[in-house]
Amino acid sequence: MKVNYLIIGAGISGVSIAYNLAKKGKKGIHVVDKGYFTNGATGRCGAGIRQQWATEMNCILAKKSIEFFEHAKEILSYPGDLEFKQEGYLILATSKEEHDQFTKNVALQNRLGIPSKQLNKEEALKIVPHLNPDAFYSATFCQTDGHLNPFKMTEAYYLAAKSLGVTFSFYEEVTSIDTLDHKIQAVYTNKETYQTNVVINAAGGYSHEIGKMAGIDIPVYSENHEILATEPVEKMQGPMVMSFSKNIYCQQVPHGAFLMGRSNPDAKPSHQIESTWSFLDHMSKTLIDIMPKVAELRVVRQWGGSYNMSPDRQPIIGGTDELEGFYMACGFSGHGFMLAPMTGLLLAEVILEEKPSMDMRPLHINRFIDQPMIHQEKSVV
Amino acid sequence: MRKEDIIMCRCEDVSLDQIHKLLEEGYTTYEDLKRLLRVGMGPCQANTCGHLIQRELATYFKKPIEEVPVHKVRPLVIGVPLKKIAKGEEK
Numbered sequence: 345m346k347v348n349y350l351i352i353g354a355g356i357s358g359v360s361i362a363y364n365l366a367k368k369g370k371k372g373i374h375v376v377d378k379g380y381f382t383n384g385a386t387g388r389c390g391a392g393i394r395q396q397w398a399t400e401m402n403c404i405l406a407k408k409s410i411e412f413f414e415h416a417k418e419i420l421s422y423p424g425d426l427e428f429k430q431e432g433y434l435i436l437a438t439s440k441e442e443h444d445q446f447t448k449n450v451a452l453q454n455r456l457g458i459p460s461k462q463l464n465k466e467e468a469l470k471i472v473p474h475l476n477p478d479a480f481y482s483a484t485f486c487q488t489d490g491h492l493n494p495f496k497m498t499e500a501y502y503l504a505a506k507s508l509g510v511t512f513s514f515y516e517e518v519t520s521i522d523t524l525d526h527k528i529q530a531v532y533t534n535k536e537t538y539q540t541n542v543v544i545n546a547a548g549g550y551s552h553e554i555g556k557m558a559g560i561d562i563p564v565y566s567e568n569h570e571i572l573a574t575e576p577v578e579k580m581q582g583p584m585v586m587s588f589s590k591n592i593y594c595q596q597v598p599h600g601a602f603l604m605g606r607s608n609p610d611a612k613p614s615h616q617i618e619s620t621w622s623f624l625d626h627m628s629k630t631l632i633d634i635m636p637k638v639a640e641l642r643v644v645r646q647w648g649g650s651y652n653m654s655p656d657r658q659p660i661i662g663g664t665d666e667l668e669g670f671y672m673a674c675g676f677s678g679h680g681f682m683l684a685p686m687t688g689l690l691l692a693e694v695i696l697e698e699k700p701s702m703d704m705r706p707l708h709i710n711r712f713i714d715q716p717m718i719h720q721e722k723s724v725v
Numbered sequence: 726m727r728k729e730d731i732i733m734c735r736c737e738d739v740s741l742d743q744i745h746k747l748l749e750e751g752y753t754t755y756e757d758l759k760r761l762l763r764v765g766m767g768p769c770q771a772n773t774c775g776h777l778i779q780r781e782l783a784t785y786f787k788k789p790i791e792e793v794p795v796h797k798v799r800p801l802v803i804g805v806p807l808k809k810i811a812k813g814e815e816k
Contacts, residue, residue: 380754380756380757381752381756381757381760381761382760383756387760495760495761496761499761573766575768576767599763619799619800621810621812624800642768643801644766644767644768644770644801644802645766645770645799645800645801645802646799646800646801647799
């Protein structure tokens with residue numbers, strides 16, 4: 345089968361790239377995914393969208409993405425409910441040192457037009473009254489951060505892309521990529537052979553493996569991050585509450601359930617996405633410390649998903665000098681969902697050789713060549 | 726009985742009609758339905774709707790029921806061996 349653009353991965357990045365290419369009038373776009381709809385990291389994520397970052401690049405990507413989310417339902421003509429809410433992210437500082445770092449972060453965010461602010465304890469307690477006042481020092485808050493349903497958002501892009509002529513196949517796994525003279529010739533899956541000169545690697549947790557099939561060594565790996573969901577209850581918390589130093593993010597989604605996650609400092613690079621007892625153990629203790637009232641809820645389910653980690657915890661979006669027609673959007677390090685509108689737009693611009701909406705050099709894979717790492721994103725859980 | 730009145734998932738109040746609509750749109754598995762309709766995400770974790778929907782999928786796609794995969798069962802509903810609790814190991 346001949347296609348003009350083969351996108352590997354139908355998660356949020358893949359569907360956004362497909363939509364953006366189709367929107368620009370391109371035809372012959374096909375997306376393959378090895379599992380069911382949103383089986384990968386997108387469907388396993390914490391459903392948060394935030395702009396409070398510590399690096400300029402992430403701030404800009406996040407801000408412009410939220411501007412899209414604010415109108416996504418209308419732009420994509422989605423008939424369902426995206427469960428979009430902008431009740432903010434409340435990020436706790438638990439020490440004077442963290443407070444001082446957050447002062448710098450907020451200055452950066454404000455300079456870029458992100459309406460975040462630093463709050464003292466009393467102001468934070470007004471927004472989330474059930475916080476334990478002894479568990480934190482101060483906080484930052486950005487009202488326009490919030491929540492979006494990952495399944496619905498992906499479906500919105502998926503349906504919009506389909507209506508523009510994009511085709512999809514699920515349960516189809518890429519097995520190898522043929523190249524000749526630094527050009528792509530064909531992609532083989534367990535079901536089909538695609539003759540194509542353009543491949544877009546949006547394979548999330550499996551981006552490194554797809555790169556390898558094309559002979560490109562992408563410096564990313566996958567790591568299991570776990571989440572749990574509680575029973576649904578009446579609304580009691582507006583914003584996502586987050587702490588980097590206590591290693592937790594916790595929000596009540598519009599449906600009523602609380603979602604909360606943390607990273608495992610001992611996690612090894614792996615595709616394993618199993619649930620552990622140790623996660624429940626640490627999560628429950630952290631929760632009792634910062635929000636004891638939420639710890640009264642019953643946990644109904646836990647699961648894991650892959651963060652695709654890059655060396656500086658920022659995404660790799662662009663092509664490569666080594667292989668013509670090979671593009672990638674990977675290494676989001678846990679934040680691919682909330683950045684997807686920009687991922688799709690920027691990569692479509694790069695592929696079509698248009699002037700990109702922002703400077704793409706800091707997102708290019710070449711930034712890791714002979715470069716001391718100076719801008720690692722620290723605001724992560 | 727109208728399909729709108731047949732409740733397949735009691736926790737999340739999902740009707741047979743909603744399920745059929747997604748199948749008509751091209752979705753094929755329990756995992757798809759779960760992510761778009763929340764079937765099986767409530768307190769019973771698909772202990773009620775899991776088998777009902779499996780049977781419905783078998784009828785709809787004219788497949789033997791044993792060829793229709795059920796949902797992924799997640800902790801805490803799945804049994805947890807005591808030694809794994811003690812060691813804090815993977816499930």
